[in-house]
Amino acid sequence: MLPISPDWMTQTATLWMLISVRLLGCFMTMPLFAFRSAPMRLRVLLALVIAFALVPLVQSDLPPIDSMPPGYALVFVELAVGLTSGWMVRIGLTAVDMLADVLSQQSGLSFAATLQQDANLASGLVGEFLGLLAIALAFTLNIHLVMLELLAQSFKVLPLGTWPTAWNWGSVLGLVQDAFTLGLVLALPGIVIYFLFNMTQAILARISPQMNLFSVGFAIMIPVAFVVVVLLLPSFADLVQTALESPFELIRAGFGPRL
Structure with a gap:
């Protein structure tokens, strides 16, 4: 019978818990x-199973538990690292969300969400479709496997x-700026198209006040949204890949070796 010391069991259980906390933090915020x-x-359960497989990998280079910070501080830092890594991927996909929200609002498909601000209310047909399509394309690009490998x-x-030294305020703000810039670039065609359409409606309203432009406008704005979506679909995979490049560059920089 092999003797197992209580110190070894305590160290292994503590290590298993800390690894699972970092993984669970990512699973709580990453859209995939x-x-x-x-x-x-x-x-x-998924975090515990993966953490159990990673225990021998981490245990070989693990310093003594006594030399580490207190347990609560370790759990807090590991949870923050996992949450931030998944949140960065979510920030990258906000570019697609911005495009979807613009199309939904301009076409009138999210008219109910505009009048009633409810978190449980869908953002619109176009928004739901583009959001699910972006997540499906991320799965086809094996983004979830890349994230697990990095973790x-x-x-x-x-x-x-x-805490990763590369994840400072400047880098996080730069990531948000890149996502906002890409989302604005993606949404600009829809903004220009609907701006021209609304301007045409205003001219028609001045020329023919008897015309019910409210009903006519909705009948035209909704098909225009689907035309814009059809034009975007061939290059949508490249758009999703471009949106996720900056987050994964920052994640790799944070998970890289400390200099």
């Missing part, structure tokens, strides 16, 4: 894992309880 239909128990490698180069 944080589905509403995916229960929290499933995400916790697995992060335990070798980023010690437990350590």
Whole structure:
């Protein structure tokens, strides 16, 4: 019978918990894992299973537990690292959300959401479609596997309880700026098209006041939104890949070796 010391069991259980906390933080915020239909128990179970497989990889280079910060500080830092890594991917996909919201609002498909600000209310037909399409394309690009690989490698180069030095305020603000810029560029064609259409409606209203432009406008604005979507679909995979380039560059910089 092999003797197992209590110190070894305590260190292994603590290590397993810390690894699972970092993974769970990513699963809670990354859009590819944080589905509403995916229960929290499933995400916790997935984090525990992956963490159990990573314990031998991390345990070989692990310093003594006594030399680490207190347990609560370790858990807080690991959870913050996981949450931030998944949140960066979410920020990258806000460019697609911005395009979807512009098309939904301009076409009138999110008219109910405009009048009633409800978090449980759908953002519109176009918004829901483009959001689900972006997540589906991210799965086809194996973004979830790339993220799992980066998380697995992060335990070798980023010690437990350590915040990545590359994730400072300047880099995070730059990531938000890049996502907003890309979203604005994607939404500009729709903004210009609907601006010209609304200007044409205003001219017709002055020429023919008897015409019911409200009903006529909705009948034209909705097909225009679908025309814009059809024009975007051939290059939508490249758009999703471009939107995720900046977040993963920052994630790789944070999970890289400390200089």
